[in-house]
Amino acid sequence: MNSRNLRILWSFILMFAIVGVHDVDAQRKKRKKKKGKTEQVAPKPKPKPKKKTIASLTKSSKKIEGLFTIYQDTVTGALKMLVKKDQLDKDYIYFSQIADGVTEAGHFRGSYQNSAIFQIRKYFNKIDFVAPNTNFYFDKNNAISKASEANTSEGIVASGKILMADDKKGEYLIDANGLFLSETFTRIKGPRFPGTSPFAFSLGRFDKNKSKVNEIKNYPKNTNVKTEYVYSNPGVLNGGSNAIADGRNVSIKVFHTLMHMPEDGYETRMDDPKVGYFLTQTNDMTSTGTVNYRDMIHRWRLVKKDPNAAISEPVTPITWWIENTTPMEWRETIKEGVLAWNEAFEKAGFRNAMVVKVQPDDADWDAGDVRYNVLRWTSSPNPPFGGYGPSFVNPKTGEILGADIMLEYVHFTNRVFYDRLLNDAAANMKIGLETDEELEIQKFKSKNEHMFCSMGHVMHENMMLGNTVLQATGASDLDMETLKREGMKSLIMHEVGHTLGLNHNMKASQLFSPAQLADANFIKGKALTGSVMDYAGINITNDRSKQGQYYDMAVGPYDVWAIQFGYTPFKGKAERNALLARSTEPELIFGNDADDMRSPGKAIDPRVMIGDLSNDQITYSVNRFELVNTMLKNLKGQFAKKGETYEDLRRAYYTLMGQSATAAGVVSRIIGGVYVDRSTYGQEGGTQPYTPVSLEDQKRAFNTLKKYVFAPNAFSAPKDLYNYLARQRRGYNFFGGPEDPKIHAQVLGYQTGVLAHIMHPNTLQRLNDSELYGNKYKLSSFMTDLNNAMFKPDVYGSINSFRQNLQVAYVKRLISMVTGRTAGRFIPAAQSMAAYNLKNIRTWVSNGTGNVSTKAHKAHLKTMIDNAMKEIK
Ligand SMILES: [Zn+2]
Numbered sequence: 001m002n003s004r005n006l007r008i009l010w011s012f013i014l015m016f017a018i019v020g021v022h023d024v025d026a027q028r029k030k031r032k033k034k035k036g037k038t039e040q041v042a043p044k045p046k047p048k049p050k051k052k053t054i055a056s057l058t059k060s061s062k063k064i065e066g067l068f069t070i071y072q073d074t075v076t077g078a079l080k081m082l083v084k085k086d087q088l089d090k091d092y093i094y095f096s097q098i099a100d101g102v103t104e105a106g107h108f109r110g111s112y113q114n115s116a117i118f119q120i121r122k123y124f125n126k127i128d129f130v131a132p133n134t135n136f137y138f139d140k141n142n143a144i145s146k147a148s149e150a151n152t153s154e155g156i157v158a159s160g161k162i163l164m165a166d167d168k169k170g171e172y173l174i175d176a177n178g179l180f181l182s183e184t185f186t187r188i189k190g191p192r193f194p195g196t197s198p199f200a201f202s203l204g205r206f207d208k209n210k211s212k213v214n215e216i217k218n219y220p221k222n223t224n225v226k227t228e229y230v231y232s233n234p235g236v237l238n239g240g241s242n243a244i245a246d247g248r249n250v251s252i253k254v255f256h257t258l259m260h261m262p263e264d265g266y267e268t269r270m271d272d273p274k275v276g277y278f279l280t281q282t283n284d285m286t287s288t289g290t291v292n293y294r295d296m297i298h299r300w301r302l303v304k305k306d307p308n309a310a311i312s313e314p315v316t317p318i319t320w321w322i323e324n325t326t327p328m329e330w331r332e333t334i335k336e337g338v339l340a341w342n343e344a345f346e347k348a349g350f351r352n353a354m355v356v357k358v359q360p361d362d363a364d365w366d367a368g369d370v371r372y373n374v375l376r377w378t379s380s381p382n383p384p385f386g387g388y389g390p391s392f393v394n395p396k397t398g399e400i401l402g403a404d405i406m407l408e409y410v411h412f413t414n415r416v417f418y419d420r421l422l423n424d425a426a427a428n429m430k431i432g433l434e435t436d437e438e439l440e441i442q443k444f445k446s447k448n449e450h451m452f453c454s455m456g457h458v459m460h461e462n463m464m465l466g467n468t469v470l471q472a473t474g475a476s477d478l479d480m481e482t483l484k485r486e487g488m489k490s491l492i493m494h495e496v497g498h499t500l501g502l503n504h505n506m507k508a509s510q511l512f513s514p515a516q517l518a519d520a521n522f523i524k525g526k527a528l529t530g531s532v533m534d535y536a537g538i539n540i541t542n543d544r545s546k547q548g549q550y551y552d553m554a555v556g557p558y559d560v561w562a563i564q565f566g567y568t569p570f571k572g573k574a575e576r577n578a579l580l581a582r583s584t585e586p587e588l589i590f591g592n593d594a595d596d597m598r599s600p601g602k603a604i605d606p607r608v609m610i611g612d613l614s615n616d617q618i619t620y621s622v623n624r625f626e627l628v629n630t631m632l633k634n635l636k637g638q639f640a641k642k643g644e645t646y647e648d649l650r651r652a653y654y655t656l657m658g659q660s661a662t663a664a665g666v667v668s669r670i671i672g673g674v675y676v677d678r679s680t681y682g683q684e685g686g687t688q689p690y691t692p693v694s695l696e697d698q699k700r701a702f703n704t705l706k707k708y709v710f711a712p713n714a715f716s717a718p719k720d721l722y723n724y725l726a727r728q729r730r731g732y733n734f735f736g737g738p739e740d741p742k743i744h745a746q747v748l749g750y751q752t753g754v755l756a757h758i759m760h761p762n763t764l765q766r767l768n769d770s771e772l773y774g775n776k777y778k779l780s781s782f783m784t785d786l787n788n789a790m791f792k793p794d795v796y797g798s799i800n801s802f803r804q805n806l807q808v809a810y811v812k813r814l815i816s817m818v819t820g821r822t823a824g825r826f827i828p829a830a831q832s833m834a835a836y837n838l839k840n841i842r843t844w845v846s847n848g849t850g851n852v853s854t855k856a857h858k859a860h861l862k863t864m865i866d867n868a869m870k871e872i873k
Helices: 003-040 143-147 328-339 342-347 418-429 436-446 455-472 477-499 557-567 573-584 617-639 647-668 695-710 719-724 743-758 761-773 779-791 801-819 828-845 852-871
Strands: 061-064 070-073 079-084 091-100 112-123 126-130 158-166 171-175 212-218 222-232 249-260 318-322 354-358 373-378 391-393 400-408 674-676 690-692
Touching (some): 091 400, 318 328, 400 477, 455 617, 617 719, 690 761, 695 779, 761 828, 828 852
Parallel strands (some): 318 354, 318 373, 373 400
Antiparallel strands (some): 061 070, 079 171, 091 249, 158 171, 391 400, 674 690
16 A cells, blocks of 8 residues: 555544544533433433334435445435444445546546555444555565564554444444545645745635535445535635636535455466556565565456467456547547557457447446446546546555546647646746755655646647648648547557556657658558557658658557556466566567656656657657748748638647757757666666667767757747737736737747756766766766857857847856755766856857847856856855
8 A cells, every 4th residue: 555545544534533533522412411401400200212223313314225325314414324244344445536626626527536445343332444554465474474563554443433233133323424524534635835825726624514415326336425525715815717616615526435345366466667557566574585576566357258268258348438428520539549459458368358338328327436437528628638547446456446538628629728838938947956845845746646647738739730730731621630530549549558557658659760650651550659658749751741640550569568468367477477578679668757758857768758759869859840940931821811810820839839849858868868778687688777878879969959959040930920929819818917929938948948957967967977887978078068059159249139048047057056056966076067167158258249239148147157156165
């Protein structure tokens, strides 16, 4: 059980504690009252009290039978729950998901909370709820297992008082009112981090009076309770977006499910670091090895109908339901995306492992019902994702018990998220590094990020580029339709992959060369990447006559192999090992989110990157830069349409600039890069774990950045394009800020995005360290090259406004390396080079050449450097 599971259980138990305390309080008050009365009034002859029974206590309630029978009072709606004797001391699973939320609060339709185990135990007149600690494993045959409870906490027990017991029937009635109508059941309101603006959106206080149980559905194997939590804040400052009708009262609907444990017979499967599955991590406390991981992969229970057949249908297939809200024109493509995985399952010995059905319009079940795996379709005002494929598992075994896929309509439209574009640029422009506090907050937030998938956002950006290119080249409606269908199919394959247990493989886009990707016949019908679990760029050829397919049209070779690993009924260890030994085959390379390099300074292997495609990332990026620069030349003529506003032109401009930024990011990761190989020692085809990128490739990457990102003419769109980048007015929407296009800020955002990585303390430290084990691009050479690229081309003449901004940002970064708040995170060698470079810059900018603006700029830099030099200690 991970810490999040524990947290949920803690809340769960705490809530019972509160319920219990309430009961005890109520009882005490009652007794007190009675006692007071007897002292003042003479006792009357008492009528013989009617014996209370479970039936009499639930007389005015509706009985809803199922796994745990629930009574709901028909007048007050209050809940009671029946626990049976034979349910005591057994494991159950608790799971919750959001039925409907608001994205501002981090909760949206279909988002999963974690699942956790609980046991119900009777202690005298109380019912205890216990959360066993499942983080550790003890081999029962080892004597030390007798000490298995030492220094671990069994998710402390809390009690609910038994309201009534029927010992004959073995039934106990408990108050379940607070169980489902309490914030403590599952934590919805997130923590408020230090430094959060008081104007930021936040949920109000949990309002007990307004919150209610909306629906109870009870089945023999699970009890589902749908609740509506209301958060009130009468003096709200930030009422949130349009998605919230009244910021003072925000509703979050939560689905709670109590489930029985699945039957025995499921085969747990242990993880291997060469393949990327979601895991339930446990530690083997009786092992003496250096690593004692006993991590179970998440997989479905798939059993052959005919165990002796090489390929057999499963006893129970994985069945998907297309939600009845899904637009008709998409249903066939969605089905294709799901069934594409059957190809992988055949290699693992299963025919028709995946089945797709359509939810009837008059279905009596809700898509949130855990018994159904549903492909859901929504059009949210502020979608947090474009596709999201969560699953929940039995924490004891890793068996996947249910899954859903959420799809967002907006990602197949042309709507641009300008807010995000601007926020991204602003984040890049930050000169200093994160403070320790900010790093902690980031860590906290990213803990469960692996559960979320940004494929939809990546897909959206890809689709926008595809649309822009196709529109500019006058493609037919049929071509546009093909682009959309291919995009949808690959998105579905990706999200379904998650629900089968697979996590991302951000290294998979290395499968083909740029030449192969530009060969329409060669790629036809294939996956363009080793795995559909990558966030790859769209395949667009600069020579439009060579355009083949845009996206993966089948699951990739890695996907097939990974499914074989997770689902093949292996005859023995040898068979499993033989499969794993293939991991060194080039098309099976793997690296997940933890290894990927999307954030500046984060990871080390440049191949594990998002938004790229092909095994030559530099050529790929150069092609993208060239495509963008060519298209910018004619953009106005192609996208300004008679009688219409300029939104289309604006969208095309930002889409193309965004692509340049992505390409620049991909290239920047090669500098200081170290290739990682996770094969085991002596494995055939394997290499040493760490091999620095060759000097030649690092130099090639540097020169690409110099030309397309830093050069004085790197951003040279036709000037009159800027006159047309106008937003459409809507009411008073320009109150938020002046409407003019912020060209310089946006370009600088892209440039500083690159600097953020190549000047990151981790990158500089690695350049230095890897000199010891094969890196030929010395830290000093790289920092000299960068300094020269920033100043040499124009320091003797006039410096244009883009370059002036870039030079100021660059000098500020150098200064912050030696005197800034976070200077301590840089190695001394990098600091020395920064000081050395500043000194050189000071000499260069003292030459007094250039126009007035250049002279002012140079004087500014000189003053900045002089002031900084005084602070260097
Ligand atoms: Zn994903």
